[in-house]
Amino acid sequence: MIRRLIKDFQGDVLAIPGRLIALVFLLILLLIPPITREPYILRTLIFTNIFVIFAVSWDLLSGYTGQINFGHALFFGIAAYTSALLNTHLGWQPWLTIPIGALAGVVAGVVVCLPALRLRGPYLSLVTLAFPLILLGVIFAFSDFTGGELGISGLDRISNSRTVDYYISLLVMVVSVLIMWKLTDARSSLVRTGVIFHAIREDEIAARASGINTVRYKLLAFIVAGFFAGIAGALNAHFMRIAGPSNLDLFLSFQAVIWTVFGGIASIYGPVAGVYILYPVMEFLRIFPEHRILIFAGIVVLILLFMPEGVAVWIRDKLERECPRCKLSNIAFRRTCRACSTSLY
Template identity: 50%
Template sequence: MRIGNITDYLKKEIFPVPTRVMAFVGLAALVAFPLIMDQPHILRLMIMIFIFSIFAASWDLISAYTGQVVLGHALFFGVSAYTCAMLNTHFNMSPVMTIPIGAVVAVAAGLIAGFPALRLKGIYLGLTTMAMPVVLVAVIEYMRSYTGGEQGIIGIEQLATSRVHFYYIALLLMVVSIAVLMKITRSKIGLIFQAIRDDEIAARASGVNTTYYKLLSFSLSGLFAGLAGGLYAHFMRVIGPSVFEFSFSFEPIIWTIFGGGASIVGPVIGVFILLPVVEMLHVHLGDNATLIYYLILVIVVVFAPGGVLRLINRYTEKVCPECMTVNAFPRRQCRVCSAKLSAVNGE
């Protein structure tokens, strides 16, 4: 691509829309961040944010887009993390190999987890998927000699030699994952996922092979959750059965609801806000942190039911009723088709 094309694209598609400017500036800031900040614990927090962003967005795909209630998302994350850890420590495989393999194993886990979804719906499916990580904890206990049992696996190889190096790898993988997930949700596949979410019977009556698309959604979601899990294992260098805990399954749900579901970007915003908040609360409040954290969540859910993203969109942009182009909020006319924009943001 020529430089001229890029500047043209920026001028036409990025700069007229406030939220895109925010994303652009935010991304640039993230790229520049390690240059001005080299405190290891801050970099560590940022890397965790990147990893969990992928994890949260993968939950958004399966549950908020496809409507399959998954309450045991830690399954995919943990399966991949354990696969990476075992392959690395027992067979000396390099992280470059283990992470893709871990993600593939997570896809297989997604297919297995997807089978109940062919028969079950809503909270019943949720309960089934919630049980799956618990089953795996038992398996890990049983196969103590390979998995280390309760102690977990230690001494996993770092993916990168320095923390800054890891920072850039994680950032790149996050950006690529989010871009791919957004591309999927805006494609025909994404449309079919949403149709299945809204009414599965009607989707089938429209000629959609719902079995195929549900399993596809499960495996795609598993793929990205698995990628996050592999990165996590090779970053923490220690993993234990705690990756299958309920809290690990519920975090992505909290992030998604906080940031705004069915948007892919929403969960990422959720992680970017909530993870530092949790960190800060723990430093300053100690044991009271959890209380304040959940208080914040309740307030956000009550006053911004669509999540933070919806709130930001509401006050920064308007969608043209004619051509669906996104416009900056102060505009009176659409920037593409010059249609009149309403004064209030119509829902």
């Protein structure tokens, strides 16, 4: 049993450069607090972890299923507000308010999905754009309850230790990304959602003609995306100790798009790389306060100019080569496939 696990690990992780890099990266992340307890660095990484969950959930919905959502902040914001209201009005603890916030994201996912069943392409995108604005209107209409433009502040912390906060955010991020990766893996033998999401994106009519209940799978994509974006929103509210209108901002929705496109859309690891590069870079650029946004935009444009499929996909293509016969990933310098010995050239 152990021998088989080791063999699988060697074949599925160590033999594939992309996964090996991910493993090493995860080990580095685990070792950061023993190396430095600098609160600013840990804060930056905590928010990076939170936004990774948010961006990956957008990738699952829009990259894989093709339901381009320009109002993804709705899920983030509704979960943030739900957690905040439960925490401040009922005194519930974060370990309870965060999952309930995520469930509020699920409800929002179902609500947004309703027009998605009838609309496609830019029409769907425009409708999704409106949802956070509608929720914002509701928040302002009931400002005595929601705090209006001031938001709800003074939320309980998840813990009193920055290191514990960091490990919690890292754990939640890793588990969330692994679940979403598995759900979108077209080659998975466990779940077949990945290949169906791909099919819906490529040609929904053909997918339906093949007997796939596309309505059910689109609903599933919205629910899963809503759930994980909700987790990100609720975590963010408790780390920031405030939920406010900025959680529903258009800017936040577009950030998810930028991070994902930068890293590589429809790849799951793309948005992970996108957030892990761009969020710390944006912090780093504080030393050029006047030109921070300009330099940031320049970096994004330059990278996308030369790596149009995203930085993570570009690196993967340099390191890995797919076997034309069995579709298995091989390290780039191999001449033949490690499984079927087919020539890779």
